[in-house]
Amino acid sequence: MNTDSMNTDTVHTNDALVTALTASLDTDRADLDALRARLTERAEDEALLDVAYRIVDSPIGPLLVAASPAGLVRIAFEREGHDAVLDQLAGQISPRIMRMPARTDDVARQLDEYFAGRRHEFDLPLDLQLVSGFRRTVISHLPDIAYGSTASYKAVAEMAGNPTAVRAVGSACSHNPVPVVVPCHRVVRSDGSIGNYLGGVDVKATLIALESAA
Amino acid sequence: MSLPPFETVVDEYGTMVMRVCRAVLGSDIAAEDAWSETFISALRAYPDLRPDSDVRAWLVTIAHRKAIDQIRARNRAPLPSADPLDRPSDRAGLDEPSLDGTGLDGGLRTAVNRLPTKQRQAVAYRYLADLSYAEIGVLLDCSVPAARRSAADGIAALRAIDLQPSRSTTRRKLTS
Numbered sequence: 001m002n003t004d005s006m007n008t009d010t011v012h013t014n015d016a017l018v019t020a021l022t023a024s025l026d027t028d029r030a031d032l033d034a035l036r037a038r039l040t041e042r043a044e045d046e047a048l049l050d051v052a053y054r055i056v057d058s059p060i061g062p063l064l065v066a067a068s069p070a071g072l073v074r075i076a077f078e079r080e081g082h083d084a085v086l087d088q089l090a091g092q093i094s095p096r097i098m099r100m101p102a103r104t105d106d107v108a109r110q111l112d113e114y115f116a117g118r119r120h121e122f123d124l125p126l127d128l129q130l131v132s133g134f135r136r137t138v139i140s141h142l143p144d145i146a147y148g149s150t151a152s153y154k155a156v157a158e159m160a161g162n163p164t165a166v167r168a169v170g171s172a173c174s175h176n177p178v179p180v181v182v183p184c185h186r187v188v189r190s191d192g193s194i195g196n197y198l199g200g201v202d203v204k205a206t207l208i209a210l211e212s213a214a
Numbered sequence: 215m216s217l218p219p220f221e222t223v224v225d226e227y228g229t230m231v232m233r234v235c236r237a238v239l240g241s242d243i244a245a246e247d248a249w250s251e252t253f254i255s256a257l258r259a260y261p262d263l264r265p266d267s268d269v270r271a272w273l274v275t276i277a278h279r280k281a282i283d284q285i286r287a288r289n290r291a292p293l294p295s296a297d298p299l300d301r302p303s304d305r306a307g308l309d310e311p312s313l314d315g316t317g318l319d320g321g322l323r324t325a326v327n328r329l330p331t332k333q334r335q336a337v338a339y340r341y342l343a344d345l346s347y348a349e350i351g352v353l354l355d356c357s358v359p360a361a362r363r364s365a366a367d368g369i370a371a372l373r374a375i376d377l378q379p380s381r382s383t384t385r386r387k388l389t390s
Contacts, residue, residue: 086219
């Protein structure tokens with residue numbers, strides 16, 4: 001106990017020698033980045049990476065794209081706070097999370113094609129472990145809404161086998177863990193108004209306009 | 215309260231762990247191996263770490279063991295240089311030509327490499343990793359005063375070396 005208090009007074013972290021020593025042992029940024037890249041590759045080879053993520057630039061802002069070994073598990077908009085979402089994933093799935101673009105190469109490519117208007121359907125393995133129950137049923141029916149068209153919350157409730165669960169459909173859409181790829185943006189209000197969207201109403205309008213133009 | 219993503223652990227401590235590995239091992243190649251082994255090992259154990267743990271001390275403990283593995287592997291290798299445990303500078307010089315002791319940094323690193331292993335470890339864990347002498351004593355299997363003495367002796371030896379280049383520069387300036 002007294003040993004800890006004793007040693008604090010002997011440390012001179014601003015000491016020129018320690019500063020010079022620290023500098024003499026520093027690594028080039030590029031070398032450390034290369035080491036990190038090898039670390040993530042090895043982590044993937046040894047099945048130690050429970051979530052791999054990357055940031056994909058898009059016309060609706062940078063998207064956080066995260067995949068488990070089973071498939072795409074989360075897409076997050078910038079306004080959700082990418083760091084906050086990664087912290088959530090650490091608690092919900094596993095803290096073994098690293099930035100590793102390779103696992104989501106297919107997702108990034110298909111998103112690029114989608115935003116360029118060249119892709120109308122996503123063909124990706126999905127990991128829907130973050131949603132369960134009726135929400136999951138709703139999410140799994142959303143890809144049935146064709147590219148370029150929209151459906152009302154009420155229509156989706158009917159598709160999901162529970163015509164009265166209109167509000168639950170809205171809730172399921174707002175908890176869609178993989179927006180854009182699972183097209184909750186195609187679900188609008190019965191009166192034709194656009195409704196809410198996790199990425200913001202502007203983003204929802206942009207996506208609907210993108211699909212009607214292509 | 216849960217553990218943060220492992221990526222942030224590498225962000226925060228990757229550079230520090232590399233400095234420690236370089237100081238303890240001398241050779242940059244051995245240090246890179248120890249660094250990689252440290253973080254792969256840490257990643258494997260990470261989900262079981264208690265969220266209130268001292269991640270820095272935990273990582274340095276792993277790095278300490280991985281560096282010892284490197285030193286042992288080096289001792290097993292059929293090297294002509296004698297006593298590599300206490301003199302890794304011979305080996306470091308082979309694969310790291312920049313450590314020729316000409317520059318100040320190179321001179322300092324050569325001096326670190328010439329320290330006895332225990333002093334190198336104590337200096338690294340105290341001054342690069344900011345561990346307490348109690349923690350260092352546990353790692354080096356010695357008493358707290360012995361840990362303190364090792365760090366102090368190591369720093370004293372480095373201080374003697376470190377001051378020389380600037381002195382000789384001054385002397386040269388005066389005579390020219």
